[in-house]
Amino acid sequence: MAGTGLDVEGWIAREGALSRVPAAFARVVDAARARIAESFDGGRLHSAYIYGSIPRGSAILGVSDLDLLLALRSEPTEADRAAATRIEQDLDESFPQIDGVGILLLSARTLLSELERYDLGFFVACLCSPLLGDDLADQLPRYRPTPLLARETNGDLSRALPKWRRQAAEANTDQQRKALSRIVARRIVRTGLTLVMPRWGGWTSDLSESAEAFGVYYPQRAEQMRRAAVVGRTPPPVPLVLHELIDDLGPWLAAEYVTVHGEKAARP
Template sequence: MTRGLDPEGHIAPEGSLTRVPHAFGPVVAAARDRIPEVFGARLNGAYLYGSIPRGTARVGRSDLDLLVVLRDGPTDSDRADRQALDEALDEEFPQIDGAASLLAGRAQVLSEPERYDLGWFVACLCTPLLGEDLSAHLPRYRPDTLLARETNGDLALLLPRWRERIVAAGDSEAALRRLVRYMSRHLVRTGFTLVMPRWNGWTSDLREMAGAFAGYYPARGDEMCAAAARGLDPVGDAAVLRAYVDDLGPWLAGEYARVHGVKAPRPA
């Protein structure tokens, strides 16, 4: 396998339950047991993603990332249950730095508008944990400009929301730290998918992503490498966030639209 691709040039699934580090085994087992208890007959399936199934998680530093797919679209009650589950897992297991579950409906995952976004995410970046594995209904994916556009071609739409979140965080170091981690990772991944078709591969390693980007945009390389470092070890610094939304983010959104176009609109 070369640069995350299989011999036919498709992006290979990157995680496996066999790669879960020993220290995180009890967390994964608890999630597997509790998700059906919380969602019951509405549950279609659940997945792990992120550093834990990739085998790169760090005790006390990495979070637990889950995708829960329901038979129908999630309700407000489902979202409240999801939040309670995340909070309980985070409180019980000190080896994780937070739990973050995403919710989606089965039809949404398999819909045509999501085929090269949420569908790709399930097929390539998620590791089946419970229930039906929807990747059997999805195509195989190449690191091309269509995938680049549909995964991260909406950065310009996100920036106003990011500015609102920075204001809402105020001077809370914990809140600012969470935003720095989230925005750093998002910008690095967007920078990587900008160059992904030319690099011709896939990686979820933030430092490798930043390095690939820097090879094509050396003038912005140091900024992206710094963002990758903050994505791994975030700081509670509002100045970092302002630089993201006032400089790096707008530049990246404009360059992305120039190279790949803008992500197709999604239903409300």
Template sequence: MWFPMSERAAPRGLDPLGFIEREGSYARVPPVFRPVVAAARDRLLDAFGARLDSAYLYGSIPRGTARVGRSDLDLVAVLGEEPTGADRDTAGALGEAVDKEFPEIDGVGTLLYSRARVLSELERYDIGWFVACLCTPLLGEDLAEFLPRYRPDSLLARETNGDLARYLPRWRERIAAADGTEEALRPLVRFMSRNLVRTGFTLVMPRWNGWTSDLREMAEAFAGYYPERAGLMRRAAGYGYEPVGDRAVLRSYVDDLGPWLAGEYARVHGVRTPRPEGWD
């Protein structure tokens, strides 16, 4: 159940000064996943060598909440220069190999950025915040040392998730292109569910005044301010953990919940600062 801040003991996920605490650590990685993490770390070094500036874990594994055989391995690789298409192919092949070798995980995703982009003024409250607060150092220099502390305010909300409207047409294309099999649709349901729940949470984050990465807690925080949409968001949180291969769920996201959320987000926080052509 959601409670107003006055009824909660302390803001969740904040330090005594009100800054978002970094979540996750290598010490929290469950023993069953440590061989997976070690293999991924070594293969990142083999794949990118001296071009690799730093690497990170994020998601449920460094938070200690991963489920064997159900959770994916989430990685960030920061290169000394802008990643190329070949680099992304390399990261994709690396992920497929690790996923195939280790049944403990259900997929591997690797985000690629350049050091300059992570530390850029334009990405300070998006990629920079993500690395500083949601990523656990795995290799190299920790770029959080060069970034500010962050509060759960409207600026952070706008720059992290204030671009949902731009992505909805791409989601529609992915839904239309996917075949109707469970195998094809389940990853899309998981991805879009998680994205919508996180966007719904950051919509209310400044009022809730805290941080969490737990999808169900995110949905409950949202429900406290938008009870008329609470059921939809709770359902999306459930599908974020236990996705179904249902095209109707995906259509509801791009035809109903997604457009409403994008419009409300723009009304409350504004839209994300535009990036140069080809930046994303």
């Protein structure tokens, strides 16, 4: 199975573009751009990005969520977070085409920092599509599917597991379980992909393709990863699903990851 997602020179290609947004989601993206511009003026906002299935052109009506990243000129404040929450709620309530909105808030300084060069920097340069402002990718390097990139993107899965266990124990509604299952499953599938990424020799954000690439190298866990890919797209509100992800596949994957690539550099 050959790796994909590279340009002719072997660099990881930027996977999304506004030109790939399906027509059914165009009004959603236009509204997001307008709401962001209204809520964050030029003195506060450096740039805004859209990522996920919508700019990749693979979004499903009524199922896919809208994912946005705002790069601010200084560290996010409580006022910034409140403004982002209002945008999330407004867009989610206004457009039945999407099932949820998530906005990440980070400073441009953090995104360009040396510590984040192979994590958030890679995220902006390769996985995010510019929506507003000057593109930070112009100040970032190009990336190949190397062990260094693998370590710094997902070498901290073990740190997420205790938080997910607490959230799973506290979840008491179907909506909470579905939301957590989606987050956990997507993270696990993408970690499975980056575990094998240097050997596979490519990049993809497609969950099914990621699971298949992983399964080539770990056939004994392939079926579990395929199930996780399904959960990442259409999560059921079933506690047993979370248990399998958090208490079985997740811990095994975290340990294997550290063995193969080492731990991600610690953050403050």
